[in-house]
Amino acid sequence: MPARLVAAPRDTAEAAALITAARGLSVVIRGGGTKLDWGPPPRELDLIIDTRRLAGVVEHAAGDLITVVRAGTPMGDLHRLPGQQLALDAPPAATAGGTVAANASGPRRLRYGTARDLLIGITAVRPDGTVTRAGGRVVKNVAGYDLGKLYTGAFGTLGLITECVFRLHPVPGSHAFVRVSAPPGHAAKVLAGQFAASACEVNAAPGAEPELAVLLEGTAAGVRERAAAVAALLGGKVSAEAPEWWDVPPWPPGGVGLKLTGALSQVPALVATAVGAGATVRGSAGAGVLYAGLPADPATAPDGAVEAGRAVELLRAAAVRAGGHTVVLTAPAGVRETLDMWGPVPGLALMRRVKDQFDPGHRFAPGRFVGGI
CATH class of the missing domain: 3.30.70.260 (ACT domain)
Incomplete structure (x- = not known):
């Protein structure tokens, strides 16, 4: 979806002024661009807010095991903090804010958790230009509403994340x-x-x-x-070396990529169903979070959309039996439009009310999230 305008603010104040001035425009936030193909495209788009200049480590308090970073900071920079690490297996080109917005994680989620677990503070600009802050610079913090968890995984539909405070861990010897x-x-x-x-x-x-x-x-x-x-x-x-497939998505370019979850006891059945449907499966057998990739050729064949739809419904039913759910992360054009990418989501009515409160004009990433939010 092309945009008429692109803006790259340098700090939170400039971002707030930009968003205030952009009232009436539909907005999508872009970080490193590593997940632009995740989810459906926006219904409309006037302005891309690029976070590439909104970058840098604001503070690294090694004694407190925390770091404060601007949202556009590449994750590769956070993998190289002296003596400590942000234990999220995100691509080096991905940004801190984008990783939070997608609630991304990798193999080490089993021990360290996801972005949602490691985020302890956040600064964000709401769609009306209001700057909001939540959490703090200590790991045990109970002050105020935990808005960080609300912004985490929201795909940029509730506003622009400008700063993140993360919990760190020592680099293992x-x-x-x-x-x-x-x-x-x-x-x-x-x-x-x-x-x-x-x-x-x-x-x-x-x-x-x-x-x-x-x-x-x-x-x-x-x-x-x-x-x-x-x-x-x-x-x-x-x-001493990781397998060649470690933390590599199982779908090829042009293929269909899915995220599957389920109870640990049901992971073997979920994997068997996915493989039986022709998918390659990778992910955490210890955390019940799996990724499945359907090959590109069937997806682009004349009846590829029908085949992909059947496979998605099969895996969605298997995930429900396993106590989890299935989300289609990415699919080629022509297939994407035929799929229910998010599937049934409990609490959708509440999510709509939250969207209405934060973004009454539905300007931010319209249509990118669950239920067309």
């Missing part, structure tokens, strides 16, 4: 991967064994044996001992 060809149900053994794994990922594709990879982090001696124990338990091998 050592790490190791245990790899094994085994069904995803073996992840339960790792969790039951209390090995404090940072990640337990599955990779499964049609016609291939599924593989598990377990990431262990900590001191050199501790990692060595725990990795040996996990390898003995699973019959796997210890490696």
Whole structure:
């Protein structure tokens, strides 16, 4: 969806003045552009607010294990903080604000959580130009409404995030991967064994044996001992290198990408259903968050939209049985329009009321979110 205007504010005050002046215009926020193809396009678009100049680390309080960053700061910069890390496996080109807006996370969500869990403070500009702040600079903070969680995962529909306060973790001294060809149900053994794994990922594709990879982090001696124990338990091998598929989306360019969730006990059935539908599945067998990719060729075939729709409905039904849900993240043009990308969402009426309060004119990212919000 092309825009007539692009603006790149330098700070929160300039962003607030811009949004105030842009009343009446439909607005979409762009960070690193790594997830522009996620979700449906906006219904209309006048102005893109680009956060590339709204970047930089404002504060790194190492003693408090927190950092304050502007929303346009590349995640690659936050992966290189001295001695500490923001433990979100986001692409280096993704921005802090975009990662929060999409509630993105990677394999290490098992240990550290998602953006929603690591965000402890936020500054945002509402669609009427009002600057709002919530949370603070301490990990245990109970002051005021937790608006950070409201903006997290909202796809920019409630306003512009300008600053984020994140909880940090020490950089581990050592790490190791245990790899094994085994069904995803073996992840339960790792969790039951209390090995404090940072990640337990599955990779499964049609016609291939599924593989598990377990990431262990900590001191050199501790990692060595725990990795040996996990390898003995699973019959796997210890490696210093991640598998080539680690944290790589399972869908090819032009394919259909989905996010599946479910109870841990139902992950094996969910993986089996997805693979049986022709999808490649990767994700956390230890957290019940999976990503599935349907091949590009069927999606672009004459009846590709019909086939993709059937596969999505099959996986959506499987996720519901597993106690979770299915969201279509991306799909090629011609298929996207035929799919219900979000599926049924409990609480949609409440979400609409929140949107009406924050953005009465429905100007910010119109149509990008659940139910056409």
